Amino acid sequence: MKSITSRDNAFYKELKQLSTSSQARRKAGQTLLDGVHLCQAWLDLAGAPLHCVVSEGALANPEVAAVVERVEGGRGHVTALPDALFGALSQVEHGVNLLFLVATPQPARPAVLTESAVLLDGVQDPGNVGSILRSAGAGGITQVYCSPGTAFCWSPKVLRAAMGAHFVLDIFENVDLPALVRAAEVTVLATSGYAERRIWDVDLRGPTAWLLGHEGQGVSAGLLELATHRVAIPHAGQVESLNVAACAAVCFFEQLRQRQA
Template sequence: MKHVTSRDNALFKHLKALATSTHQRRKAGQSLLDGVHLAQAYVAALGQPVSCVVSERHYDHAEVAPLLTQIDSQRLVVLADALFVQVSGVANGIDLMLVIETPAGHLPARIEEDCIILDGLQDAGNVGSILRSAAAAGIRHAFLGTGCAFAWSIKTLRAGMGANFHLNIVEHCTIDMLAPRLAVPLLATSSHADAAVFDTDLRKPVAWIVGNEGAGVSAAWMERVARTVGIPQPGGLESLNVAAATAICLFEAVRQRRTTP
């Protein structure tokens, strides 16, 4: 176990760089998981982190202690309280974070199962919420196009609530990379669709394309969409939040595929 009390310590400087810069996280190939919930989810799904960092004041916290028993002691770092405040983005939370190697996704040669494609989604909260819904719906693959928020940013991870650890996430995907590999129909939501999602047969695998919050799905991707579906909105509002709309579509497929005992 390491005990860090100086701001000149190399490990503290590294933590601060990871906490404050997406560029540094990408460069180092590492991500930060802030809080006990994300830490527990990661250890349960993927095992040991690079390091587990806890503040002096919360080292003996009732929610921290059980997790620390699962961490190799050589990976444990106790950080002075005044230093921990400088690297944590959580106010009034429990002072614990993990440093992890950012999982590297893989692009299948042929995509024959359900997947989700994010096309230019810029809001990290939306990206995280969609990943959370996808994982909950049993989807295994998430492909993020250029312009999407970083899937492993602190805000995305927080919104995903551990979903990232159950998905094969591939970033910087282009149409040329993905389209030739899709062996399932590509569907998109549209306010001008001929059929409602609830009347669309979703019993077999599909790929969902989710567009930018303002502009929607790009024209280049829309040319490859096999079918557009609509979500009835009797309340009369103009549109749903993209994360909410995506969740409705994903779980309509779940509903249709349920078997009756």
């Protein structure tokens, strides 16, 4: 285990940039996982990180110590920081002071859409994107395609909201969604509060691409025209619509229900 005590250390400056800038994360092709749960999930599903960073005070935490031991056992790199230096890296209040530096996965993108997937058209809130990824992973969906206006999937807020779902998904960003939908070999369903067709009335047992749109504007008009069907989730009461993440969860688990029935 190495130790860093200076804010002027080159590696520390690199970590600080990655912790605060999506642009830096995109450029480096790297991101930071914050907390025991995400780090354990990475070890279980993806293997060793590029680097494990821990605060000196956190080494007394049994869960943190166990993660550090696993990394060191695999001959991974571990660096300890004074608590004050570590605090400037983490966005988690009252966290456990454990970070993994990892390479952002770059899965090979299929030439054509042939299986169930999620298509995010300008979903901007990181919490919503993370929740959608979590529901997709739990619902058995393995591919996520994001338009250029969608929140960066490997940002800290999205990672925390998804709770490890990233590691069981193939995520593709900056995707030309109209081109993807035109060439798709699966049913493409666009959610819309104005659709006449109810989600319960659609056969979802086959491969389905779910097209979900911006929190305020919904799916863009051009993509709505390209979708196979527009579907709505019926609801009672005076609330105008569901949050996009809640809508996604209903869609994914209605598909799972039909497949398991």
